[in-house]
Amino acid sequence: MTHDYEIHTITNHGLGERLAAVSREAGARGGTIMVGLGSASSTLLRMLAIGDVEKDVLVTLVTAAEKDAVYNAITGNSLVRSRKHAGISYCIKLGDEPVDTNTHYELITVISNRGYAEDIMTAARKAGARGGTILHARGTGKPEDGKFFGITIVPEKETVLILAERTNSAAIKDAISTLPCLSTPGIGILYCTPVSEFRLLGKNAATDGKK
Structure with a gap:
């Protein structure tokens, strides 16, 4: 199967597994979770040694037909919407088709x-x-x-x-x-x-x- 999009979700440590389950319920066939360090932009937080915190990085491969349902399920889930700051999620287009150069x-x-x-x-x-x-x-x-x-x-x-x-x-x-x-x-x-x-x-x- 050819996948058309790669969805990256960088979220609080511990939420990756739960969001992976949400993505599977929405049609994704699986995903990969990596643990990284989120590097905060606040100088004060870094001075206090609490600016760098563990993050889960969930990578999900989907087809064009699956993308909207899976992406909406991840970003609209109550697991993340109930928190003030729960991370970011973005999509990367795969394949040989021309990439939209007007992206933000x-x-x-x-x-x-x-x-x-x-x-x-x-x-x-x-x-x-x-x-x-x-x-x-x-x-x-x-x-x-x-x-x-x-x-x-x-x-x-x-x-x-x-x-x-x-x-x-x-x-x-x-x-x-x-x-x-x-x-x-x-x-x-x-x-x-x-x-x-x-x-x-x-x-x-x-x-x-x-x-």
Whole structure:
């Protein structure tokens, strides 16, 4: 089966499994849950060491026919609507069809060797990013096994996900790519993906989402 959309839902830790069940009831065939760190934009929260909290990242693949029902079930569920701030959810169009370049948001993804995520997020926030999610990962082989886009695959990696408005995504990308710590060739890669739909999760979703 060919899937047309990838739905990403970044929510409070512990809600991922429950939203995955909701998505299956709405027609999704399954999903993948990863645990990451949400990096808050508040300087005070970071100083108090409570700005970075665990988040569930639910990735759901759906067809075009399934997308609306599954997306509405996730974002409109009482599990998230009863909370003031419950995260975000957005859709990414898959396949070879032309991508709508008039979308309001882009997903900036940075994959780097472990230890650079905080520097990346600091630079992104200074350039206008409101926050991001950090995922810890492992490479797929030993250093001598090969390279991916010139990067030697090593065990420890960090993936930083930043949802940015198109109006300031270029500034955020420039701020990250010019970091001195990322100047060494092969230290990481950065790429962008247009986001077709975006919604806030929680009590304010009706007024702040659906862009």
